[in-house]
Amino acid sequence: SQLLWLLTPCRLMRCIRCPLAYHMGDSCVAAGSVILTHHIMICSSHGSAKRNGLLTSPINVGWCFMCARGGKLLCCDSCPASFHPECLEMEMPEGAWSCSDCRAGKKPHYKQIVWVKLGNYRWWPAEICNPRLVPSNIQSLRHDIGDFPVFFFGSHDYYWINQGRVFPYVENDKNFVTGQININKTFKKALEEAARRFQELKAQRESREALEQERNSRKPPPYKFIKSNKPVGKVQMHIADLSEIPRCNCKPTDEHPCSIDSQCLNRMLQYECHPQVCPAGELCENQCFTKQLYAETEVIKTEGRGWGLRTNQALRKGDFVNEYVGEVIDSEECQQRIKRAHENHVTNFYMLTLTKDRVIDAGPKGNFSRFVNHSCSPNCETQKWTVNGDVRIGLFALCDIEAGTELTFNYNLHCVGNRRTSCHCGSENCSGFLGVQPTKEEKARNAKLKPKKRKLRPEGKHTHEYFCFCCGEGGELVMCDRKDCPKAYHLLCLNLTKPPYGRWECPWHDCSVCGAAASSLCDFCPRSFCQDHGAGALSASSLEGRPCCSSHNPLSPLCSNSSSNELHRSAPSPVRVKEEPETELGQESSE
Structure with missing residues (x-):
C-alpha cells in the first residue's frame, strides 16, 4: 500500500x-x-486495453480450474481461469466477472513458471523473464505496459505476452499432461525442462525463506516501544485529586523513608506515594512507577521458549523490576483481538487483566516486560498498585535474584475455549500445561518423563492462597497460621494497620455472631457460625454442594454481589497463552 x-x-x-x-x-x-x-x-x-485498435480479452482454458472437467464454464475477464459455477457454489453471474485471484490483485511475477497460449499453439510451459535479462533484439520488440517476455521451454524461443494469456504452472503438471496423446518430442522436452526448472526455483525460494527466518530469529518480532499505558477507544484512565491520595506516616528524617524495609502504610497497601502528599517529599522511596525506576534488563533468546528477559543486576526480594505496560483495552476489544488472532492462527498473547473491565495488551505496543516468560516456579510476581488514582501492574522479585538470571512469573493463565498449551518452563513442579489442568492420566504420563525425586517438606508448612478471602484481590497479604487453613487477607480488609504479632488465626474460624469457635463455615466468604447460631445459617450451593451463607445465591454463589465473590479476584492473570509472556499472556512459543 x-x-x-x-x-x-x-x-x-x-x-x-x-x-x-x-x-x-x-x-x-x-x-x-x-x-x-x-x-x-x-x-x-x-496497460492498454486495445491491440491494433481492437479490444483485447484473455484466452480462457476449456476446463474448470477446480475439478479439471469441461462443460458450461464461468470465464474470468482478466486471466485464463475458468470455473463451473457449482464448483464455486454460486449462480452464473450477469455481466463482467473476475476470479478471486484477480480481485485480490494477484499478478504473475518474474522467474515464475507458467502455461502460455500463443496463436494456434497448445498451452506451452514457459518462464517469465525480467526484460533487462533477455537478448537485446527481444527487448526492442514492440510491447506495451503490462506485457512481459517469456522463455518457452523446449523451443527456447522468446515472446512478449500479457496476463490474459498465462496461468501458473504447479507441481506435478508434467505428470498430468504426459498422459495425453499427440505429444511431440519438442513438447515432451519442454515438459522435462519446465519440471526441472520449477524444482530449481522452488529450492531457491525455500533457501531464501530459511535465510530470512534465520535472520529474523536474531531479533524479537517488531512492536512499538512505549513507556506508559495507552488507552484505546472508550477506555478511561483515572487521575486522582491530591486530596484523594492517601498520606503515609513516614518522616523525612527516617533513614530510608517509604522503602521496602520501612513500615510505610502506603507500601503495605500497595499505594504509591505522591511527592506532593508524602511527608518525606522527594526523599520518598515509594515512587518506582512514577519515576520508572526499572531494573537493568536485557531481551534474550531462550532454549525452546522463544524470547525472554534477564536481569543484568542483582535483585533483592521485593525489588521493583518493571511495569507491565501496553494498550489498555476494554473486554469487548479484548475478545475481538483474541478472535482475530485465532482466525490468523496466532498463538502468542500479551494480555493481562488490569481491572474487571480493562485489559493491558502489550502485543502491538509495550516495553521489555512483555518478554518475561512463564514459570511454574517463578522468581517474580505481578502486583497491582494504585498510582495517582489508577491501577497499574508491576513485576516484583519474589526472592533474591543474581545478575544474569532469566526473569519469570506465573501467568495464572485462563484459557479461552477448550485449548490447552504445553508448559516448557522446566521446573521440577511443572504442571505440564498452561491454562487447563491436565487429567490424572496426563499427570501420570508427565511424571514418567521426569526423574523421580523425593521431596522433603518442612513440618507443618502448607500452601496459602494468593488472594484476599474478603475482597478477592491480590497484593501483600497476612496468612492464617491455623493448620491446613489456606486463607490470606489484606490488612485493610481486617481493619488492621500492622501485621499481627505471633501466631494468628483468621476470623473464618470464629463465629460471626458471638465470636465462639466456629463449627460451620461458608466456602465463599469469611462468615462462619458456632453450634448455637449455625442452624439454618448455611445452605448447600449448586457447586458440588459447597456450603454458602445468606450473602450468596445458592444457585450461583460465585456470581453474587458479595465482595468475596471468587470471580472478582483480579490478581494479574493473562487472558491466554503467550509463549513470550505473550499471553492473554502465554509462554513464548519456540521459533
Missing part, C-alpha cells in the same frame, strides 16, 4: 499512477511493470 511505502521507502517501489507498491525484487514486482527509477514504476495494471 502507499502508506506502507511512506513508512519504508527504501525497500518498496511505488506506482506513480495508483497507490500500489511492491517490494523490490523479481519475486514481488508484478511482471509487466515499467521500472522508472529504483523506487518508482508504472504497475502492470495500466
Whole structure:
C-alpha cells in the first residue's frame, strides 16, 4: 500500500499512477511493470486495453480450474481461469466477472513458471523473464505496459505476452499432461525442462525463506516501544485529586523513608506515594512507577521458549523490576483481538487483566516486560498498585535474584475455549500445561518423563492462597497460621494497620455472631457460625454442594454481589497463552 511505502521507502517501489507498491525484487514486482527509477514504476495494471485498435480479452482454458472437467464454464475477464459455477457454489453471474485471484490483485511475477497460449499453439510451459535479462533484439520488440517476455521451454524461443494469456504452472503438471496423446518430442522436452526448472526455483525460494527466518530469529518480532499505558477507544484512565491520595506516616528524617524495609502504610497497601502528599517529599522511596525506576534488563533468546528477559543486576526480594505496560483495552476489544488472532492462527498473547473491565495488551505496543516468560516456579510476581488514582501492574522479585538470571512469573493463565498449551518452563513442579489442568492420566504420563525425586517438606508448612478471602484481590497479604487453613487477607480488609504479632488465626474460624469457635463455615466468604447460631445459617450451593451463607445465591454463589465473590479476584492473570509472556499472556512459543 502507499502508506506502507511512506513508512519504508527504501525497500518498496511505488506506482506513480495508483497507490500500489511492491517490494523490490523479481519475486514481488508484478511482471509487466515499467521500472522508472529504483523506487518508482508504472504497475502492470495500466496497460492498454486495445491491440491494433481492437479490444483485447484473455484466452480462457476449456476446463474448470477446480475439478479439471469441461462443460458450461464461468470465464474470468482478466486471466485464463475458468470455473463451473457449482464448483464455486454460486449462480452464473450477469455481466463482467473476475476470479478471486484477480480481485485480490494477484499478478504473475518474474522467474515464475507458467502455461502460455500463443496463436494456434497448445498451452506451452514457459518462464517469465525480467526484460533487462533477455537478448537485446527481444527487448526492442514492440510491447506495451503490462506485457512481459517469456522463455518457452523446449523451443527456447522468446515472446512478449500479457496476463490474459498465462496461468501458473504447479507441481506435478508434467505428470498430468504426459498422459495425453499427440505429444511431440519438442513438447515432451519442454515438459522435462519446465519440471526441472520449477524444482530449481522452488529450492531457491525455500533457501531464501530459511535465510530470512534465520535472520529474523536474531531479533524479537517488531512492536512499538512505549513507556506508559495507552488507552484505546472508550477506555478511561483515572487521575486522582491530591486530596484523594492517601498520606503515609513516614518522616523525612527516617533513614530510608517509604522503602521496602520501612513500615510505610502506603507500601503495605500497595499505594504509591505522591511527592506532593508524602511527608518525606522527594526523599520518598515509594515512587518506582512514577519515576520508572526499572531494573537493568536485557531481551534474550531462550532454549525452546522463544524470547525472554534477564536481569543484568542483582535483585533483592521485593525489588521493583518493571511495569507491565501496553494498550489498555476494554473486554469487548479484548475478545475481538483474541478472535482475530485465532482466525490468523496466532498463538502468542500479551494480555493481562488490569481491572474487571480493562485489559493491558502489550502485543502491538509495550516495553521489555512483555518478554518475561512463564514459570511454574517463578522468581517474580505481578502486583497491582494504585498510582495517582489508577491501577497499574508491576513485576516484583519474589526472592533474591543474581545478575544474569532469566526473569519469570506465573501467568495464572485462563484459557479461552477448550485449548490447552504445553508448559516448557522446566521446573521440577511443572504442571505440564498452561491454562487447563491436565487429567490424572496426563499427570501420570508427565511424571514418567521426569526423574523421580523425593521431596522433603518442612513440618507443618502448607500452601496459602494468593488472594484476599474478603475482597478477592491480590497484593501483600497476612496468612492464617491455623493448620491446613489456606486463607490470606489484606490488612485493610481486617481493619488492621500492622501485621499481627505471633501466631494468628483468621476470623473464618470464629463465629460471626458471638465470636465462639466456629463449627460451620461458608466456602465463599469469611462468615462462619458456632453450634448455637449455625442452624439454618448455611445452605448447600449448586457447586458440588459447597456450603454458602445468606450473602450468596445458592444457585450461583460465585456470581453474587458479595465482595468475596471468587470471580472478582483480579490478581494479574493473562487472558491466554503467550509463549513470550505473550499471553492473554502465554509462554513464548519456540521459533
